[in-house]
Amino acid sequence: MEFLMPVWEFFQNNILTKPQFFIGFIVFIGYLLLQRPxxxxxxxxxxxxxxxxxxxxxxxxLVGNFRPVLAGLKDRFDLSAAVIDPYFGQAAAQASxxxxxxxxxxMMVVLLIAFSINILLVLFRRYTKIRTLxxxxxxxxxxxxxxxxxxIFCFPQLQDMGVVCMLGVLLGTYWSVGSNLTVEPCQQLTExxxxxxxxxxxxxxxxxxxxxxxxxNKEKSLENLKLPGFLSIFNENVVATGxxxxxxxxVIITILGPELMHKIDPSFSANQSFLFFIIEKxxxxxxxxxxxxxGVRMFVSELTESFQGISSKILPxxxxxxxxxxxxxxxxxxxxTFGFLFxxxxxxxxxxxxxxxxxxxxxxxxxxPLFFDNAxxxxxxNRLGGLRAAAIIPFVSGIIQVLGGGFAAYFFTTGNFxxxxxxxxxxxxxxVIGVIMNYGQYIGVVAVILxxxxxxxxxxxxxxxxxxxxxxxxDQYLEVMEQKxxxxxxxxxxxxxx
Amino acid sequence: MLKVIAACGxxxxxxxxxxxxxxxxxxxxxxxxxxxxxNIGDAxxxxxxxxxxxxxxxxxxxxxxxxxxxxxxxxxxNLLSEKEIEEKVLEKIVNAQ
Numbered sequence: 001m002e003f004l005m006p007v008w009e010f011f012q013n014n015i016l017t018k019p020q021f022f023i024g025f026i027v028f029i030g031y032l033l034l035q036r037p038x039x040x041x042x043x044x045x046x047x048x049x050x051x052x053x054x055x056x057x058x059x060x061x062l063v064g065n066f067r068p069v070l071a072g073l074k075d076r077f078d079l080s081a082a083v084i085d086p087y088f089g090q091a092a093a094q095a096s097x098x099x100x101x102x103x104x105x106x107m108m109v110v111l112l113i114a115f116s117i118n119i120l121l122v123l124f125r126r127y128t129k130i131r132t133l134x135x136x137x138x139x140x141x142x143x144x145x146x147x148x149x150x151x152i153f154c155f156p157q158l159q160d161m162g163v164v165c166m167l168g169v170l171l172g173t174y175w176s177v178g179s180n181l182t183v184e185p186c187q188q189l190t191e192x193x194x195x196x197x198x199x200x201x202x203x204x205x206x207x208x209x210x211x212x213x214x215x216x217n218k219e220k221s222l223e224n225l226k227l228p229g230f231l232s233i234f235n236e237n238v239v240a241t242g243x244x245x246x247x248x249x250x251v252i253i254t255i256l257g258p259e260l261m262h263k264i265d266p267s268f269s270a271n272q273s274f275l276f277f278i279i280e281k282x283x284x285x286x287x288x289x290x291x292x293x294x295g296v297r298m299f300v301s302e303l304t305e306s307f308q309g310i311s312s313k314i315l316p317x318x319x320x321x322x323x324x325x326x327x328x329x330x331x332x333x334x335x336x337t338f339g340f341l342f343x344x345x346x347x348x349x350x351x352x353x354x355x356x357x358x359x360x361x362x363x364x365x366x367x368x369p370l371f372f373d374n375a376x377x378x379x380x381x382n383r384l385g386g387l388r389a390a391a392i393i394p395f396v397s398g399i400i401q402v403l404g405g406g407f408a409a410y411f412f413t414t415g416n417f418x419x420x421x422x423x424x425x426x427x428x429x430x431x432v433i434g435v436i437m438n439y440g441q442y443i444g445v446v447a448v449i450l451x452x453x454x455x456x457x458x459x460x461x462x463x464x465x466x467x468x469x470x471x472x473x474x475d476q477y478l479e480v481m482e483q484k485x486x487x488x489x490x491x492x493x494x495x496x497x498x
Numbered sequence: 499m500l501k502v503i504a505a506c507g508x509x510x511x512x513x514x515x516x517x518x519x520x521x522x523x524x525x526x527x528x529x530x531x532x533x534x535x536x537n538i539g540d541a542x543x544x545x546x547x548x549x550x551x552x553x554x555x556x557x558x559x560x561x562x563x564x565x566x567x568x569x570x571x572x573x574x575x576n577l578l579s580e581k582e583i584e585e586k587v588l589e590k591i592v593n594a595q
Binding site for chain 2: 136137139199232236296297305308322323325328330331333368371
Protein backbone atom coordinates (compact mmCIF):
# COMPACT_ATOMS: atom_id res chain seq x y z
CA MET A 1 0.00 0.00 0.00
CA GLU A 2 3.05 2.26 0.41
CA PHE A 3 3.01 3.30 -3.24
CA LEU A 4 -0.48 4.80 -2.84
CA MET A 5 0.69 7.53 -0.47
CA PRO A 6 2.43 9.70 -3.08
CA VAL A 7 -0.58 9.29 -5.38
CA TRP A 8 -2.91 10.48 -2.65
CA GLU A 9 -0.59 13.36 -1.76
CA PHE A 10 -0.43 14.40 -5.40
CA PHE A 11 -4.23 14.29 -5.58
CA GLN A 12 -4.59 16.25 -2.38
CA ASN A 13 -2.08 18.96 -3.23
CA ASN A 14 -3.12 19.49 -6.83
CA ILE A 15 -6.84 18.81 -6.98
CA LEU A 16 -8.56 18.45 -3.64
CA THR A 17 -7.27 21.72 -2.20
CA LYS A 18 -7.48 23.62 -5.50
CA PRO A 19 -11.15 24.47 -5.96
CA GLN A 20 -10.79 25.30 -9.66
CA PHE A 21 -9.52 21.81 -10.58
CA PHE A 22 -11.81 20.10 -8.12
CA ILE A 23 -14.86 21.75 -9.68
CA GLY A 24 -13.47 21.08 -13.16
CA PHE A 25 -13.14 17.37 -12.49
CA ILE A 26 -16.61 17.17 -10.99
CA VAL A 27 -18.04 18.72 -14.16
CA PHE A 28 -15.90 16.40 -16.30
CA ILE A 29 -17.06 13.27 -14.46
CA GLY A 30 -20.64 14.55 -14.50
CA TYR A 31 -20.55 14.83 -18.28
CA LEU A 32 -19.17 11.31 -18.62
CA LEU A 33 -21.89 9.98 -16.32
CA LEU A 34 -24.47 11.72 -18.49
CA GLN A 35 -22.91 9.85 -21.45
CA ARG A 36 -22.04 13.01 -23.31
CA PRO A 37 -19.18 12.82 -25.85
CA UNK A 38 -15.66 13.21 -24.48
CA UNK A 39 -14.99 16.46 -26.35
CA UNK A 40 -17.98 18.06 -24.62
CA UNK A 41 -16.67 16.82 -21.29
CA UNK A 42 -13.29 18.44 -22.02
CA UNK A 43 -15.01 21.70 -23.01
CA UNK A 44 -17.05 21.59 -19.82
CA UNK A 45 -13.89 20.97 -17.79
CA UNK A 46 -12.13 23.97 -19.33
CA UNK A 47 -15.12 26.27 -18.90
CA UNK A 48 -15.54 25.24 -15.26
CA UNK A 49 -11.84 25.73 -14.42
CA UNK A 50 -11.52 29.05 -16.26
CA UNK A 51 -14.86 30.23 -14.85
CA UNK A 52 -13.72 29.49 -11.34
CA UNK A 53 -10.36 31.21 -11.91
CA UNK A 54 -12.16 34.31 -13.22
CA UNK A 55 -14.33 34.26 -10.12
CA UNK A 56 -11.21 34.09 -7.98
CA UNK A 57 -9.66 37.13 -9.64
CA UNK A 58 -12.88 39.08 -9.09
CA UNK A 59 -13.35 38.01 -5.45
CA UNK A 60 -9.80 39.07 -4.67
CA UNK A 61 -10.40 42.34 -6.51
CA LEU A 62 -13.57 43.13 -4.58
CA VAL A 63 -11.99 42.49 -1.20
CA GLY A 64 -8.76 44.24 -2.21
CA ASN A 65 -10.55 47.33 -3.51
CA PHE A 66 -12.45 47.57 -0.25
CA ARG A 67 -9.48 46.96 2.06
CA PRO A 68 -8.05 50.53 2.28
CA VAL A 69 -11.52 51.97 2.94
CA LEU A 70 -12.10 49.38 5.68
CA ALA A 71 -8.72 50.22 7.19
CA GLY A 72 -9.58 53.93 7.11
CA LEU A 73 -12.92 53.39 8.86
CA LYS A 74 -11.25 51.23 11.51
CA ASP A 75 -8.48 53.78 12.01
CA ARG A 76 -10.64 56.87 12.25
CA PHE A 77 -13.94 55.70 13.75
CA ASP A 78 -13.21 52.17 14.98
CA LEU A 79 -15.94 50.95 12.60
CA SER A 80 -16.12 47.91 10.35
CA ALA A 81 -18.29 47.87 7.25
CA ALA A 82 -20.07 45.41 4.98
CA VAL A 83 -21.83 45.58 1.65
CA ILE A 84 -24.96 43.45 1.93
CA ASP A 85 -24.94 41.60 -1.37
CA PRO A 86 -24.56 37.87 -2.13
CA TYR A 87 -21.48 38.43 -4.32
CA PHE A 88 -19.73 40.56 -1.70
CA GLY A 89 -20.91 38.02 0.86
CA GLN A 90 -19.45 35.15 -1.16
CA ALA A 91 -16.12 36.98 -1.54
CA ALA A 92 -16.04 37.80 2.19
CA ALA A 93 -16.96 34.21 3.11
CA GLN A 94 -14.21 32.85 0.87
CA ALA A 95 -11.68 35.27 2.41
CA SER A 96 -12.83 34.29 5.93
CA UNK A 97 -12.57 30.56 5.16
CA UNK A 98 -9.11 30.86 3.64
CA UNK A 99 -8.02 33.16 6.46
CA UNK A 100 -8.97 30.37 8.88
CA UNK A 101 -6.67 28.07 6.93
CA UNK A 102 -9.44 25.93 5.42
CA UNK A 103 -10.01 24.93 1.81
CA UNK A 104 -12.76 26.61 -0.17
CA UNK A 105 -13.15 23.41 -2.25
CA UNK A 106 -15.55 22.20 0.42
CA MET A 107 -18.10 24.64 -0.96
CA MET A 108 -18.58 22.48 -4.03
CA VAL A 109 -18.92 19.26 -2.01
CA VAL A 110 -21.49 20.94 0.24
CA LEU A 111 -23.45 22.00 -2.83
CA LEU A 112 -23.52 18.48 -4.25
CA ILE A 113 -24.50 16.86 -0.94
CA ALA A 114 -27.23 19.45 -0.33
CA PHE A 115 -28.61 18.93 -3.84
CA SER A 116 -28.65 15.15 -3.30
CA ILE A 117 -30.51 15.62 -0.01
CA ASN A 118 -33.09 17.71 -1.87
CA ILE A 119 -33.49 14.93 -4.46
CA LEU A 120 -33.94 12.35 -1.71
CA LEU A 121 -36.53 14.44 0.10
CA VAL A 122 -38.49 14.83 -3.16
CA LEU A 123 -38.22 11.12 -4.00
CA PHE A 124 -39.71 10.28 -0.62
CA ARG A 125 -42.26 13.04 -0.84
CA ARG A 126 -45.06 10.83 0.36
CA TYR A 127 -43.38 10.98 3.78
CA THR A 128 -41.44 14.24 3.63
CA LYS A 129 -44.12 16.33 1.84
CA ILE A 130 -41.42 18.09 -0.20
CA ARG A 131 -42.66 18.97 -3.70
CA THR A 132 -39.82 21.09 -5.08
CA LEU A 133 -36.28 20.70 -6.37
CA UNK A 134 -33.97 23.72 -6.03
CA UNK A 135 -32.08 24.19 -9.31
CA UNK A 136 -30.85 27.82 -9.29
CA UNK A 137 -27.12 27.15 -9.70
CA UNK A 138 -25.57 30.54 -8.98
CA UNK A 139 -27.66 30.96 -5.83
CA UNK A 140 -26.60 27.49 -4.67
CA UNK A 141 -22.95 28.49 -5.06
CA UNK A 142 -23.45 31.71 -3.07
CA UNK A 143 -25.40 30.04 -0.29
CA UNK A 144 -22.97 27.13 -0.01
CA UNK A 145 -20.14 29.64 0.42
CA UNK A 146 -21.79 31.72 3.13
CA UNK A 147 -23.20 28.72 5.00
CA UNK A 148 -19.78 27.02 4.85
CA UNK A 149 -18.27 29.96 6.68
CA UNK A 150 -21.07 29.89 9.28
CA UNK A 151 -20.33 26.24 10.07
CA ILE A 152 -16.56 26.77 10.21
CA PHE A 153 -17.17 29.79 12.46
CA CYS A 154 -19.38 27.81 14.84
CA PHE A 155 -17.38 24.53 14.72
CA PRO A 156 -13.72 25.53 14.26
CA GLN A 157 -12.48 22.10 15.44
CA LEU A 158 -14.65 20.03 13.12
CA GLN A 159 -12.78 18.14 10.35
CA ASP A 160 -13.56 18.79 6.68
CA MET A 161 -15.55 15.57 6.29
CA GLY A 162 -17.79 16.45 9.24
CA VAL A 163 -18.26 20.01 8.02
CA VAL A 164 -19.43 19.07 4.53
CA CYS A 165 -21.74 16.26 5.67
CA MET A 166 -23.43 18.26 8.40
CA LEU A 167 -23.79 21.40 6.32
CA GLY A 168 -24.90 19.42 3.27
CA VAL A 169 -27.85 18.01 5.20
CA LEU A 170 -28.71 21.36 6.78
CA LEU A 171 -28.53 23.36 3.55
CA GLY A 172 -30.33 20.67 1.53
CA THR A 173 -33.14 20.74 4.08
CA TYR A 174 -33.34 24.54 3.81
CA TRP A 175 -33.48 24.39 -0.01
CA SER A 176 -36.23 21.78 0.08
CA VAL A 177 -38.36 23.29 2.82
CA GLY A 178 -37.91 26.90 1.69
CA SER A 179 -38.75 26.32 -1.97
CA ASN A 180 -41.63 24.05 -0.96
CA LEU A 181 -43.12 26.97 0.99
CA THR A 182 -43.37 29.02 -2.21
CA VAL A 183 -45.52 26.48 -4.09
CA GLU A 184 -48.87 27.97 -3.04
CA PRO A 185 -47.90 31.66 -3.48
CA CYS A 186 -46.26 30.98 -6.86
CA GLN A 187 -49.06 28.83 -8.23
CA GLN A 188 -51.63 31.44 -7.22
CA LEU A 189 -49.60 34.32 -8.68
CA THR A 190 -48.90 32.54 -11.96
CA GLU A 191 -52.27 30.77 -12.12
CA UNK A 192 -50.67 27.39 -12.38
CA UNK A 193 -47.37 28.39 -14.03
CA UNK A 194 -45.81 25.17 -12.77
CA UNK A 195 -42.75 26.49 -10.95
CA UNK A 196 -41.75 27.51 -7.44
CA UNK A 197 -39.10 29.97 -6.32
CA UNK A 198 -35.65 28.68 -5.42
CA UNK A 199 -33.78 31.80 -4.45
CA UNK A 200 -32.74 33.86 -1.43
CA UNK A 201 -36.04 35.10 0.01
CA UNK A 202 -38.24 32.00 0.09
CA UNK A 203 -39.36 32.39 3.71
CA UNK A 204 -39.89 36.06 2.88
CA UNK A 205 -42.25 35.20 0.00
CA UNK A 206 -44.21 32.92 2.28
CA UNK A 207 -44.56 35.65 4.93
CA UNK A 208 -45.60 38.19 2.26
CA UNK A 209 -48.27 35.81 0.97
CA UNK A 210 -49.68 35.55 4.50
CA UNK A 211 -49.72 39.26 5.40
CA UNK A 212 -50.13 41.19 2.12
CA UNK A 213 -53.90 40.72 1.95
CA UNK A 214 -54.27 42.09 5.47
CA UNK A 215 -52.14 45.18 4.84
CA UNK A 216 -53.77 46.52 1.71
CA ASN A 217 -56.60 46.24 -0.74
CA LYS A 218 -55.92 44.36 -3.95
CA GLU A 219 -58.43 46.46 -5.88
CA LYS A 220 -56.18 49.49 -5.48
CA SER A 221 -53.34 48.12 -7.55
CA LEU A 222 -50.33 50.05 -8.81
CA GLU A 223 -50.98 49.45 -12.51
CA ASN A 224 -52.46 52.92 -12.96
CA LEU A 225 -49.42 54.65 -11.56
CA LYS A 226 -47.08 56.56 -13.87
CA LEU A 227 -43.47 56.19 -12.73
CA PRO A 228 -40.74 58.53 -14.02
CA GLY A 229 -38.86 57.12 -17.01
CA PHE A 230 -35.34 57.65 -15.65
CA LEU A 231 -35.91 54.78 -13.20
CA SER A 232 -35.46 52.33 -16.05
CA ILE A 233 -31.68 52.82 -15.91
CA PHE A 234 -31.71 50.74 -12.73
CA ASN A 235 -32.63 47.73 -14.86
CA GLU A 236 -28.97 47.51 -15.80
CA ASN A 237 -26.83 45.90 -13.19
CA VAL A 238 -23.64 47.81 -13.97
CA VAL A 239 -25.38 51.18 -13.96
CA ALA A 240 -27.25 50.47 -10.72
CA THR A 241 -24.13 49.17 -8.95
CA GLY A 242 -22.09 52.14 -10.20
CA UNK A 243 -24.62 54.63 -8.87
CA UNK A 244 -25.12 52.86 -5.52
CA UNK A 245 -21.42 52.47 -4.89
CA UNK A 246 -20.72 56.06 -5.93
CA UNK A 247 -23.28 57.35 -3.42
CA UNK A 248 -22.03 55.23 -0.53
CA UNK A 249 -18.31 55.30 -1.14
CA UNK A 250 -18.52 58.94 -2.18
CA VAL A 251 -19.82 59.84 1.27
CA ILE A 252 -17.51 57.48 3.17
CA ILE A 253 -14.32 58.44 1.33
CA THR A 254 -15.13 62.17 1.52
CA ILE A 255 -15.54 61.86 5.29
CA LEU A 256 -12.24 59.97 5.57
CA GLY A 257 -10.63 62.81 3.60
CA PRO A 258 -7.91 62.98 0.93
CA GLU A 259 -4.93 63.01 3.34
CA LEU A 260 -5.85 59.74 4.99
CA MET A 261 -6.72 58.13 1.64
CA HIS A 262 -3.31 59.10 0.25
CA LYS A 263 -1.72 57.42 3.22
CA ILE A 264 -3.70 54.16 3.15
CA ASP A 265 -4.48 53.64 -0.53
CA PRO A 266 -1.46 53.39 -2.84
CA SER A 267 -3.74 53.44 -5.90
CA PHE A 268 -4.50 57.13 -5.17
CA SER A 269 -1.65 58.87 -7.01
CA ALA A 270 -0.41 62.28 -5.95
CA ASN A 271 -1.66 64.19 -8.99
CA GLN A 272 -5.15 62.60 -9.28
CA SER A 273 -8.14 64.74 -8.29
CA PHE A 274 -10.05 63.52 -5.23
CA LEU A 275 -13.35 63.44 -7.10
CA PHE A 276 -12.02 61.24 -9.89
CA PHE A 277 -10.33 58.99 -7.38
CA ILE A 278 -13.71 58.44 -5.72
CA ILE A 279 -15.41 57.76 -9.06
CA GLU A 280 -12.71 55.28 -10.05
CA LYS A 281 -12.82 53.56 -6.67
CA UNK A 282 -16.63 53.22 -6.74
CA UNK A 283 -16.78 52.02 -10.33
CA UNK A 284 -14.09 49.46 -9.57
CA UNK A 285 -16.75 47.58 -7.62
CA UNK A 286 -18.94 47.47 -10.73
CA UNK A 287 -15.92 46.16 -12.66
CA UNK A 288 -15.21 43.33 -10.24
CA UNK A 289 -18.89 42.45 -9.89
CA UNK A 290 -19.20 42.16 -13.66
CA UNK A 291 -16.11 39.93 -13.81
CA UNK A 292 -17.40 37.86 -10.91
CA UNK A 293 -20.72 37.29 -12.64
CA UNK A 294 -18.97 36.32 -15.85
CA GLY A 295 -17.03 33.69 -13.93
CA VAL A 296 -20.06 32.38 -12.08
CA ARG A 297 -22.07 32.25 -15.30
CA MET A 298 -19.33 30.24 -16.98
CA PHE A 299 -19.07 27.45 -14.44
CA VAL A 300 -22.62 27.51 -13.14
CA SER A 301 -24.39 27.19 -16.48
CA GLU A 302 -22.91 23.69 -16.79
CA LEU A 303 -24.31 22.91 -13.37
CA THR A 304 -27.80 24.33 -13.85
CA GLU A 305 -28.21 22.54 -17.13
CA SER A 306 -27.57 19.14 -15.61
CA PHE A 307 -29.77 19.97 -12.58
CA GLN A 308 -32.60 20.87 -14.91
CA GLY A 309 -32.07 17.58 -16.73
CA ILE A 310 -32.25 15.65 -13.48
CA SER A 311 -35.33 17.53 -12.36
CA SER A 312 -37.32 16.70 -15.50
CA LYS A 313 -35.99 13.16 -15.91
CA ILE A 314 -36.10 11.43 -12.57
CA LEU A 315 -38.62 13.51 -10.69
CA PRO A 316 -41.88 13.74 -12.60
CA UNK A 317 -44.63 15.35 -10.55
CA UNK A 318 -42.22 17.58 -8.67
CA UNK A 319 -41.81 21.27 -9.39
CA UNK A 320 -38.57 23.03 -10.31
CA UNK A 321 -37.67 25.89 -7.96
CA UNK A 322 -36.09 28.63 -10.04
CA UNK A 323 -34.80 32.21 -9.97
CA UNK A 324 -37.18 34.74 -8.40
CA UNK A 325 -37.10 36.87 -11.56
CA UNK A 326 -39.28 34.23 -13.25
CA UNK A 327 -42.22 35.71 -11.33
CA UNK A 328 -41.72 39.23 -12.72
CA UNK A 329 -43.60 38.49 -15.92
CA UNK A 330 -46.70 37.94 -13.80
CA UNK A 331 -46.54 41.32 -12.10
CA UNK A 332 -46.86 44.75 -13.63
CA UNK A 333 -43.44 46.29 -14.47
CA UNK A 334 -44.38 49.04 -11.99
CA UNK A 335 -44.37 46.49 -9.17
CA UNK A 336 -40.72 45.64 -9.77
CA THR A 337 -39.63 49.30 -9.76
CA PHE A 338 -41.87 50.06 -6.80
CA GLY A 339 -40.34 47.30 -4.69
CA PHE A 340 -36.84 48.51 -5.50
CA LEU A 341 -37.68 52.13 -4.58
CA PHE A 342 -39.41 51.40 -1.28
CA UNK A 343 -36.78 48.81 -0.37
CA UNK A 344 -34.11 51.46 -0.96
CA UNK A 345 -36.02 53.93 1.20
CA UNK A 346 -36.21 51.39 4.04
CA UNK A 347 -32.52 50.47 3.71
CA UNK A 348 -31.32 54.10 3.66
CA UNK A 349 -33.42 54.94 6.70
CA UNK A 350 -32.07 51.94 8.61
CA UNK A 351 -28.49 52.82 7.64
CA UNK A 352 -28.97 56.36 8.99
CA UNK A 353 -30.34 54.70 12.13
CA UNK A 354 -27.17 52.57 12.45
CA UNK A 355 -25.02 55.71 12.26
CA UNK A 356 -27.17 57.70 14.70
CA UNK A 357 -27.16 54.90 17.26
CA UNK A 358 -23.40 54.38 16.80
CA UNK A 359 -23.51 50.79 15.66
CA UNK A 360 -20.05 49.15 15.54
CA UNK A 361 -20.68 48.19 11.90
CA UNK A 362 -21.66 50.26 8.91
CA UNK A 363 -23.87 48.71 6.23
CA UNK A 364 -23.67 49.59 2.55
CA UNK A 365 -26.58 48.71 0.27
CA UNK A 366 -25.87 46.10 -2.38
CA UNK A 367 -27.85 45.91 -5.58
CA UNK A 368 -28.99 42.28 -5.53
CA PRO A 369 -30.94 42.23 -2.22
CA LEU A 370 -32.21 45.75 -2.80
CA PHE A 371 -33.59 44.90 -6.20
CA PHE A 372 -34.34 41.20 -6.42
CA ASP A 373 -35.76 40.61 -2.92
CA ASN A 374 -37.89 43.71 -2.75
CA ALA A 375 -39.08 43.57 -6.35
CA UNK A 376 -40.20 39.98 -5.76
CA UNK A 377 -42.01 40.95 -2.57
CA UNK A 378 -43.72 43.83 -4.40
CA UNK A 379 -44.95 41.53 -7.19
CA UNK A 380 -46.57 39.16 -4.68
CA UNK A 381 -47.77 41.99 -2.43
CA ASN A 382 -49.40 43.91 -5.27
CA ARG A 383 -51.35 40.85 -6.35
CA LEU A 384 -52.71 40.22 -2.86
CA GLY A 385 -52.78 43.64 -1.24
CA GLY A 386 -52.43 46.24 -4.00
CA LEU A 387 -50.47 49.46 -3.94
CA ARG A 388 -50.36 49.84 -0.19
CA ALA A 389 -48.93 46.38 0.47
CA ALA A 390 -46.47 46.77 -2.41
CA ALA A 391 -45.10 49.91 -0.74
CA ILE A 392 -45.14 48.95 2.93
CA ILE A 393 -43.75 45.40 2.64
CA PRO A 394 -40.60 46.26 0.62
CA PHE A 395 -40.03 49.27 2.92
CA VAL A 396 -40.10 47.10 6.04
CA SER A 397 -38.05 44.45 4.26
CA GLY A 398 -35.37 47.09 3.52
CA ILE A 399 -35.13 47.95 7.21
CA ILE A 400 -34.91 44.26 8.17
CA GLN A 401 -32.22 43.62 5.54
CA VAL A 402 -29.96 46.30 7.00
CA LEU A 403 -30.48 45.42 10.67
CA GLY A 404 -30.29 41.64 10.14
CA GLY A 405 -27.35 41.95 7.74
CA GLY A 406 -25.55 44.29 10.11
CA PHE A 407 -25.98 41.89 12.99
CA ALA A 408 -24.78 38.94 10.89
CA ALA A 409 -21.73 40.71 9.44
CA TYR A 410 -20.74 41.75 12.97
CA PHE A 411 -21.49 38.51 14.80
CA PHE A 412 -20.01 36.19 12.17
CA THR A 413 -17.10 38.62 11.52
CA THR A 414 -17.42 38.74 7.71
CA GLY A 415 -17.43 42.52 8.21
CA ASN A 416 -13.63 42.15 8.45
CA PHE A 417 -13.67 41.41 4.73
CA UNK A 418 -16.37 43.92 3.88
CA UNK A 419 -19.38 41.78 3.00
CA UNK A 420 -22.41 39.80 4.05
CA UNK A 421 -24.85 37.74 1.98
CA UNK A 422 -27.62 40.29 2.59
CA UNK A 423 -30.67 38.66 0.97
CA UNK A 424 -33.83 38.45 3.04
CA UNK A 425 -33.60 34.85 4.32
CA UNK A 426 -29.92 35.46 5.08
CA UNK A 427 -30.77 38.53 7.17
CA UNK A 428 -33.48 36.75 9.14
CA UNK A 429 -33.58 32.95 9.18
CA UNK A 430 -29.86 32.23 8.70
CA UNK A 431 -28.46 34.55 11.38
CA VAL A 432 -30.87 32.81 13.76
CA ILE A 433 -29.69 29.38 12.58
CA GLY A 434 -26.10 30.58 12.97
CA VAL A 435 -26.63 31.76 16.54
CA ILE A 436 -28.40 28.50 17.43
CA MET A 437 -25.47 26.54 15.94
CA ASN A 438 -22.98 28.69 17.81
CA TYR A 439 -24.50 28.20 21.24
CA GLY A 440 -26.41 24.95 20.79
CA GLN A 441 -23.62 23.20 18.82
CA TYR A 442 -24.67 19.74 17.50
CA ILE A 443 -27.94 19.72 19.42
CA GLY A 444 -28.71 23.08 17.84
CA VAL A 445 -28.08 21.77 14.30
CA VAL A 446 -30.29 18.74 14.86
CA ALA A 447 -33.03 20.94 16.33
CA VAL A 448 -32.91 23.32 13.35
CA ILE A 449 -33.15 20.46 10.84
CA LEU A 450 -36.08 18.88 12.71
CA UNK A 451 -37.95 22.17 12.96
CA UNK A 452 -37.44 22.85 9.24
CA UNK A 453 -38.64 19.37 8.33
CA UNK A 454 -41.77 19.83 10.46
CA UNK A 455 -42.93 22.85 8.44
CA UNK A 456 -44.15 20.99 5.32
CA UNK A 457 -45.81 18.40 7.57
CA UNK A 458 -47.84 21.11 9.32
CA UNK A 459 -48.92 22.64 6.02
CA UNK A 460 -49.84 19.20 4.70
CA UNK A 461 -52.05 18.39 7.66
CA UNK A 462 -53.92 21.64 7.22
CA UNK A 463 -54.76 21.02 3.55
CA UNK A 464 -54.47 17.27 3.02
CA UNK A 465 -56.67 16.87 -0.04
CA UNK A 466 -55.21 19.72 -2.13
CA UNK A 467 -51.59 19.72 -0.95
CA UNK A 468 -50.15 17.73 -3.85
CA UNK A 469 -52.91 18.65 -6.28
CA UNK A 470 -51.97 22.35 -6.34
CA UNK A 471 -48.51 21.40 -7.60
CA UNK A 472 -49.58 18.66 -10.00
CA UNK A 473 -52.79 19.92 -11.59
CA UNK A 474 -53.74 23.51 -10.88
CA ASP A 475 -57.00 23.52 -12.86
CA GLN A 476 -58.30 20.55 -10.95
CA TYR A 477 -57.19 22.22 -7.73
CA LEU A 478 -59.32 25.25 -8.59
CA GLU A 479 -62.29 22.98 -9.25
CA VAL A 480 -61.91 21.24 -5.90
CA MET A 481 -61.67 24.58 -4.12
CA GLU A 482 -64.78 25.82 -5.94
CA GLN A 483 -66.68 22.70 -4.94
CA LYS A 484 -65.60 23.08 -1.33
CA UNK A 485 -66.80 26.66 -1.31
CA UNK A 486 -70.15 25.66 -2.78
CA UNK A 487 -70.77 22.87 -0.30
CA UNK A 488 -69.80 25.18 2.56
CA UNK A 489 -72.38 27.67 1.34
CA UNK A 490 -75.02 24.96 1.04
CA UNK A 491 -74.29 23.89 4.58
CA UNK A 492 -74.77 27.43 5.74
CA UNK A 493 -78.10 27.74 3.94
CA UNK A 494 -79.26 24.46 5.48
CA UNK A 495 -78.17 25.60 8.90
CA UNK A 496 -80.17 28.76 8.50
CA UNK A 497 -83.27 26.82 7.51
CA UNK A 498 -82.99 24.63 10.56
CA MET B 499 -28.82 29.16 -38.62
CA LEU B 500 -30.77 31.43 -36.31
CA LYS B 501 -28.79 33.47 -33.75
CA VAL B 502 -30.75 33.89 -30.55
CA ILE B 503 -29.96 35.63 -27.29
CA ALA B 504 -31.92 35.15 -24.05
CA ALA B 505 -31.67 37.98 -21.52
CA CYS B 506 -32.56 38.66 -17.90
CA GLY B 507 -31.55 41.05 -15.11
CA UNK B 508 -28.38 39.36 -13.94
CA UNK B 509 -27.88 37.06 -16.90
CA UNK B 510 -27.73 33.94 -14.76
CA UNK B 511 -31.01 32.54 -13.55
CA UNK B 512 -33.97 33.30 -15.75
CA UNK B 513 -32.09 33.76 -19.01
CA UNK B 514 -30.60 30.31 -18.71
CA UNK B 515 -34.03 28.83 -18.07
CA UNK B 516 -35.31 30.59 -21.20
CA UNK B 517 -32.32 29.24 -23.12
CA UNK B 518 -32.96 25.64 -22.07
CA UNK B 519 -36.65 25.86 -22.86
CA UNK B 520 -35.92 27.47 -26.24
CA UNK B 521 -33.52 24.65 -27.10
CA UNK B 522 -36.30 22.14 -26.50
CA UNK B 523 -38.87 24.07 -28.54
CA UNK B 524 -36.51 24.68 -31.46
CA UNK B 525 -35.56 21.01 -31.49
CA UNK B 526 -39.22 20.05 -31.57
CA UNK B 527 -39.97 22.46 -34.41
CA UNK B 528 -36.82 21.48 -36.29
CA UNK B 529 -35.35 24.98 -36.26
CA UNK B 530 -31.57 25.18 -36.25
CA UNK B 531 -30.32 27.83 -33.86
CA UNK B 532 -27.42 28.78 -31.64
CA UNK B 533 -28.69 30.21 -28.38
CA UNK B 534 -26.75 32.31 -25.87
CA UNK B 535 -27.77 33.89 -22.58
CA UNK B 536 -26.61 37.06 -20.88
CA ASN B 537 -27.72 40.06 -18.81
CA ILE B 538 -29.96 42.81 -20.03
CA GLY B 539 -27.28 45.49 -20.46
CA ASP B 540 -25.10 43.18 -22.50
CA ALA B 541 -28.02 42.01 -24.62
CA UNK B 542 -29.07 45.59 -25.30
CA UNK B 543 -25.71 46.58 -26.71
CA UNK B 544 -25.33 43.38 -28.74
CA UNK B 545 -28.92 42.96 -29.90
CA UNK B 546 -28.18 44.07 -33.45
CA UNK B 547 -25.82 41.08 -33.86
CA UNK B 548 -28.63 38.61 -33.27
CA UNK B 549 -31.76 37.58 -35.15
CA UNK B 550 -33.91 37.08 -32.08
CA UNK B 551 -33.95 38.42 -28.51
CA UNK B 552 -36.03 36.61 -25.89
CA UNK B 553 -36.71 38.01 -22.42
CA UNK B 554 -39.39 38.46 -19.78
CA UNK B 555 -42.36 40.64 -20.69
CA UNK B 556 -41.31 43.07 -17.98
CA UNK B 557 -38.00 43.85 -19.73
CA UNK B 558 -39.22 44.17 -23.27
CA UNK B 559 -39.07 47.99 -23.18
CA UNK B 560 -35.27 47.78 -23.15
CA UNK B 561 -35.20 46.50 -26.72
CA UNK B 562 -37.18 49.23 -28.48
CA UNK B 563 -34.10 50.12 -30.55
CA UNK B 564 -33.51 46.52 -31.54
CA UNK B 565 -37.09 46.16 -32.79
CA UNK B 566 -36.48 49.19 -34.99
CA UNK B 567 -33.46 47.40 -36.48
CA UNK B 568 -35.65 44.42 -37.45
CA UNK B 569 -34.43 42.18 -34.65
CA UNK B 570 -37.29 39.95 -33.54
CA UNK B 571 -38.01 40.59 -29.86
CA UNK B 572 -40.09 38.04 -27.96
CA UNK B 573 -41.43 38.83 -24.50
CA UNK B 574 -42.53 35.94 -22.29
CA UNK B 575 -44.97 35.88 -19.43
CA ASN B 576 -44.15 32.41 -18.14
CA LEU B 577 -40.47 31.70 -18.82
CA LEU B 578 -40.97 28.02 -18.08
CA SER B 579 -43.96 27.40 -20.32
CA GLU B 580 -42.90 25.50 -23.42
CA LYS B 581 -46.41 26.00 -24.74
CA GLU B 582 -46.18 29.79 -24.60
CA ILE B 583 -42.69 29.77 -26.09
CA GLU B 584 -43.80 27.49 -28.92
CA GLU B 585 -46.81 29.67 -29.72
CA LYS B 586 -44.71 32.83 -29.81
CA VAL B 587 -41.93 31.24 -31.85
CA LEU B 588 -44.51 30.03 -34.36
CA GLU B 589 -46.15 33.43 -34.51
CA LYS B 590 -43.06 35.63 -34.68
CA ILE B 591 -40.47 33.46 -36.42
CA VAL B 592 -42.02 30.62 -38.41
CA ASN B 593 -45.17 32.28 -39.72
CA ALA B 594 -43.61 35.70 -40.15
CA GLN B 595 -41.27 34.51 -42.89
